[in-house]
Amino acid sequence: MTSLGLVPLENLGDTFSEATQATVEAFQRSRGLAITGVVDNTTWALLLEAGWKLGDRLLFLVKPYLRGDDVAELQVRLSQLGFNPGRVDGVFGPLLDRALSEFQRNCGLETSGTLTQRTLIELRRFSPISDRTLVNEARDEAGFDRPQRGPIVIWGPSSMSEVIARLLPEADFSSSRESWSVEQVAAHANAVGALGVISLSQQPDWGGIHLHYWASYKSYSRRGEQLASTVANAIARDDVALRIEITGMALPILRETQMTTLHVEHAQMPTGESEQLSKAFALAIRDFFHS
Numbered sequence: 001m002t003s004l005g006l007v008p009l010e011n012l013g014d015t016f017s018e019a020t021q022a023t024v025e026a027f028q029r030s031r032g033l034a035i036t037g038v039v040d041n042t043t044w045a046l047l048l049e050a051g052w053k054l055g056d057r058l059l060f061l062v063k064p065y066l067r068g069d070d071v072a073e074l075q076v077r078l079s080q081l082g083f084n085p086g087r088v089d090g091v092f093g094p095l096l097d098r099a100l101s102e103f104q105r106n107c108g109l110e111t112s113g114t115l116t117q118r119t120l121i122e123l124r125r126f127s128p129i130s131d132r133t134l135v136n137e138a139r140d141e142a143g144f145d146r147p148q149r150g151p152i153v154i155w156g157p158s159s160m161s162e163v164i165a166r167l168l169p170e171a172d173f174s175s176s177r178e179s180w181s182v183e184q185v186a187a188h189a190n191a192v193g194a195l196g197v198i199s200l201s202q203q204p205d206w207g208g209i210h211l212h213y214w215a216s217y218k219s220y221s222r223r224g225e226q227l228a229s230t231v232a233n234a235i236a237r238d239d240v241a242l243r244i245e246i247t248g249m250a251l252p253i254l255r256e257t258q259m260t261t262l263h264v265e266h267a268q269m270p271t272g273e274s275e276q277l278s279k280a281f282a283l284a285i286r287d288f289f290h291s
Contacts, residue, residue, distance in 0.1 A: 032215055032250030042252055049090060059115035061097040071096070072218050074115060077127050078103055079134040088134065088219035089255055134219060150195040150259075152289065155185045158200035158266065160278045167282035170195070186256030195289055196227070197261040198281075199253045204268045208243030209235065209277075212263040214255065215248025223260045224248075227288050231262065234284035238276065242267065 021037040028035045031046050039047070045067075052068030059066055059074060072090035078099045079085055086095030101113040107122045115123075151172035154165040165173030172192065177185065189197045211231055213224030228246045235244055254261050269277065 030217055032217070032248060034249075034251070046250075055117070055120055059092055059100075061092060061094065061113055066092040072216070074100070074123075076134065076218055077123055080128055081126055082135055084135050087214070087221070087258075089214075089216060089250075090218075091255070150193045152285065153185070153189045153192075153194045153197045154200070155180070155197070156200035156264075158202045158264070159269070159271075159274050160202075160264075160266070160281065161200050163275060163278035164198065164200075164282045164285070167279060168286060182252045182256060186253065189261075190256075190258050194257075194259050196259055196285070197253070197257045198285060199261065199263040201263070201265045202268055203265050206265065206267040208245060208267060210265040211244070211246045212249045212251060212254065212265070213246075214250070214261065216250045216255075220248050221254075221260065224254070224262065227260055227262050227285075230288045231264075231281060231284045234280045235277065238280040242269075242277075 024039055024043065025035050025037045027047065027050075028037075028043055031050075033043060033046070049068040052070040054070040054073045054077075056070055059071060067090050069090060071092045072088055074092075075085040075088040075090070075096060078096070079088065081103065083099040083103050084095065085099040086093065097113040100115060100119070101111045103123065104111045104113075104119055107119075107126075109119055109122065151170050152168055154161050154168070154171050154173040155177055157178055161173065161178075162175065165171040172189075172194065177188075180188075185197070185199070211228040213228045214221040215225075225246070225248065232244045232246055235242070249263070251263055253263050264281075266277075
């Protein structure tokens with residue numbers, strides 16, 4: 001964290017102090033993670049990604065995909081110039097490879113899809129001085145690149161999952177997947193061309209409902225925000241006596257899925273209330289994706 005400028009060098013020590021915890025929390029807040037003050041696997045991975053600056057390394061399409069702040073900056077710069085690298089998520093995937101190759105072709109460079117120093121010089125030369133609307137966000141708002149059909153993947157350890165799936169004819173649900181990792185669920189949803197993903201998690205100590213859509217420090221999913229708002233309004237109309245919060249976050253399930261994804265965290269509820277809430281969810285989800 002010192003190398004990222006998060007902790008002054010003079011404050012560097014060999015103990016995990018309250019000041020260190022506060023710094024971790026600030027980093028988690030800035031990156032759209034759950035604010036725990038604990039350096040878990042997700043936080044550690046993003047700390048490593050934050051250390052990469054554009055130009056530090058060659059960037060190209062390889063599996064596993066390259067990830068980092070340098071990738072996110074490349075996505076932003078190309079998007080500002082009118083190329084479509086997909087969502088700004090810091091992951092070098094096929095859409096970014098295509099956008100970078102197209103930029104190189106427009107500049108008369110070798111269309112290798114690799115961010116070489118020559119390509120970076122041209123990219124910086126053409127980059128706008130002031131902020132511009134990102135192409136991916138404009139396309140998201142206009143409805144381009146949006147799948148018109150496909151299953152809605154329902155997943156997560158929640159009493160609501162099976163009920164919602166039962167009420168949605170196009171639901172892709174299996175109770176055996178409850179033990180799947182986020183990576184497995186995302187890979188399945190991406191492979192089947194899912195229309196959307198609804199991830200649910202029951203939190204015994206909570207007293208409300210938290211609806212999370214994709215948002216990072218660089219961009220956000222307008223479509224995901226709209227889905228969260230649609231579900232929140234449906235719950236409110238149904239007179240469910242629970243506090244509702246909508247938050248943009250960069251949780252792994254939201255980052256790894258390529259389609260509109262909603263992550264729901266909710267309190268433990270009596271069976272009747274859970275059934276009522278599940279029906280409101282299912283109707284809102286159906287109306288949103290088929291309106």
